Amino acid sequence: MVPPPADSHVDVLIVGAGPAGLMAATWMSRCGIKTRIVDKRGTKIFNGQADGLQCRTLEIFDSFDFGHRAWREANHMLEVCLWNPDEQGVLRRSDRVADTPSGLSRFTEVVLHQGRIERFFLDSLKEHSDITVERGVLPESITLDDVDAYDRKAYPITVKLQHLTEEEAIPAESKVHSNGSDVQNGLFRSNLAKDDTEGIINAAKKNPRAGSLETVKAKYVIGCDGAHSWVRRQLGFAMEGEQTDYIWGVLDIIPVTDFPDIRMRCAIHSENSGSVMVIPRENKLVRLYIQLTTTEKGEAQYDRSQITPEMILKSAQKIMAPYKIEYTYCDWWTAYQIGQRVGSKFSKNERIFLAGDAVHTHSPKAGQGMNVSMQDTYNLGWKVALVAKGICDPSILKTYQSERRKIAQDLIDFDHKFSRLFSGRPAKNILDEEGISMTEFKDTFKKAQLFTSGIGVDYGTSMIVAKEGDSTAQGDGTNVSGKKTQVAGKQSLSSVIKIGTRMPSFQVINQADARPWQFQEILKSDGRWRIIVFAGNIKDPQQSARVHALGETLSQSESFLRRCTPAEAPIDSIVEVLTIHSAPRQEVELSDFHEAFHPFQKGIGWDYWKIYVDDMSYHEGHGQAYKNYDVDPEKGCIVVLRPDMYVSWMGDLEDTVDMQNFFEGFLLSVN
Secondary structure, eight states: OOOOOEEEEOOOOOOEESSSHHHHHHHHHHHHEEEOOOOOOOOSOSOOOEEEOOOHHHHHHHHHHHHHHHHHHEOOOOOOEEEETTTTTTEEEEEEEEEEETTOOOOEEEOOOOHHHHHHHHHHHHHHOOOOOEEEEEEEEEOOOOOOOOOOTTOOOEEEEEEOOOOTTOOGGGGGGGSSSOEEEOOGGGGTTTHHHHHHHHHHHHTTTTOOOEEEEEEEEOOOOTTOOOOHHHOOOOOEEEEEEEEEEEEEEEEOOOOTTTSSSEEOOOOOSSSEEEOSSTOOOEEEEEEOOOOOSSSSOGGGGOOOOOHHHHHHHHHHHSOOOOEEEEEEEEEEEEEEEEEESEEETEEEEOGGGEEEOOTTSSHHHHHHHHHHHHHHHHHHHHTTTSSSOGGHHHHHHHHHHHHHHHHHHHHHHHHHHHHBBHHHHHOOOSSSOOHHHHHHHHHHHHHHTTTTOHHHTTBBBBOSSSSHHSSSSOOOOOSSSSOOOOGGGGGGSTTTOOOOOEEEEETTTOEEEEEEHOOOOOOEEEEEEEHHHHHHHHHOOOOOHHHHHHSSSTTTTHHSSSSOOOOTTTEEEEEEOOOOOGGHHHHHHHSGSSSSEETTOSSSSSEEEOOEETTTOOOOOHHHTTTOOTTOEEEOOOOBBBBEEOOTTHHHHHHHHHHHHHHHOOO
16 A cells, blocks of 8 residues: 555645536636646546537637637537428428527637547646646545635645546446447446446555545635536535436437438437437537437336447437438447436535536536536636635635526526427427427527527626626525625616626727737636726827826725735736727827826836727728727726626726725735
């Protein structure tokens, strides 16, 4: 037996190295937080598993500087074809709709297997930190001491980590391929499989070749360990919801078929044999989601051992008849049971958090699982990091459950309806009350696109979202109002920039070098808050005076910007000020702006990447940013963004007292 190492201390321990865990680790790497991430599996994902990347997820990837890798490698889905039985029961294409509505985002939905997505995260971690995934390691016990939430020096969480042998870290079922072939399956990760965590722990204890047992003291733990979450069970939190008898199989194949829309995303409803969803993939692959059972309740459960790629294919052939489909190459396959469940709580004392499948499970039809899971930890990661660094008040951590549990509840409600519309038998006519209306299916699909894209996320009022209203009503019921009188922003200043939603993106031009940018490209996920100053027409003397007065206020020694920024740090290290003006670029100089808008640092000079203009580009046209943002091009306004690009507050250029009160509700003074 290897002797156990000495106790170690870490700011954040992440359990589970799937996409949600890797997203959390990525935030920690960008914010300089001492972090460990462990996973019980011996290797990363190499194929199969989740594949859909929604618009908002790609925006997030781009903010971490690897969005271009996913965009280039993925297959782009632009159109959805709906196939339904006609009056004679023969399968026909009934409609075509856009996969992503025009103008929703600068990205559209794409598909790329989870293995590549995890690779992008891992490469990013290597580039920006010394954080590495420790594989074949899983927690054996976890305890939480009762300490003051404001005690930043405390390590109240004790976790014992079991280091597995290489053999123990490889799931038994993943070693067994179907019918002796080399086709990998994902059944051991499916909800049709029983959790194997306790078995692995017990085997490791009995095995004399097992690795060592290590004790780790942590300030925070983030459990991203899947639907069978060990962390959730240790906390005693329940999953609330229901399971159906609908069972679906999944094949990743290179199809040989006469089906005309095999390279389109398709929703296929047969007359009596169930449904298929077609997802065209990268590298000539196509993913088929294939219904294996046709009633919601009452059918005998499938024997999991009897589910094979061949059996799944036969179901697909029956559903897609009269079209033929075969394959000689299968890359991966699995099966799962449809159910919708959400966790009763997302955190314990704002010290131990749960994210992703650990707190919400649903069907994969709308491409939400991996996306919502990553967006959970994208929401949580910067909050934990800024609290750990002493930049933000620990009270902001309560907003994680308020914001993300509400999203999970909305997702469950949507998936409950959508999955039943997808799995149900099409109605034969208007009198067929047991059948599913295909018109209703199409309408539900189209109406849900804002939600499924991730763009429609709208967080409720809290100390970090300055909306009117009650925080308990707008979130999941958690009270996350500020300690002081709630500061509300002026939503009337724009109908497009909405407090609580992510900042939209339109083209702007750098004032110093005339380079065009999508505004979101400037908003990197580096942990900084941002004040966006829509300076309006600064060629107008009165407007120029307003902007100069704002600069004076921001630069004062007693301003909140100075008080929250360490003396040795750049003035924009905690809160960055970015400016977009509407005057003709060639009639404006950087020197027309107060130094607060383009800071000067000894040795490196002026910052040329802070001031932008809504004007014509030489090669990319006019972005019409003020018009598209619905901001008055003469008077402008101020917009405050959270580190995750969500709009926190909005006001006029003179509303600096309100803005300061807003920031003082959660930013901690260091000077």
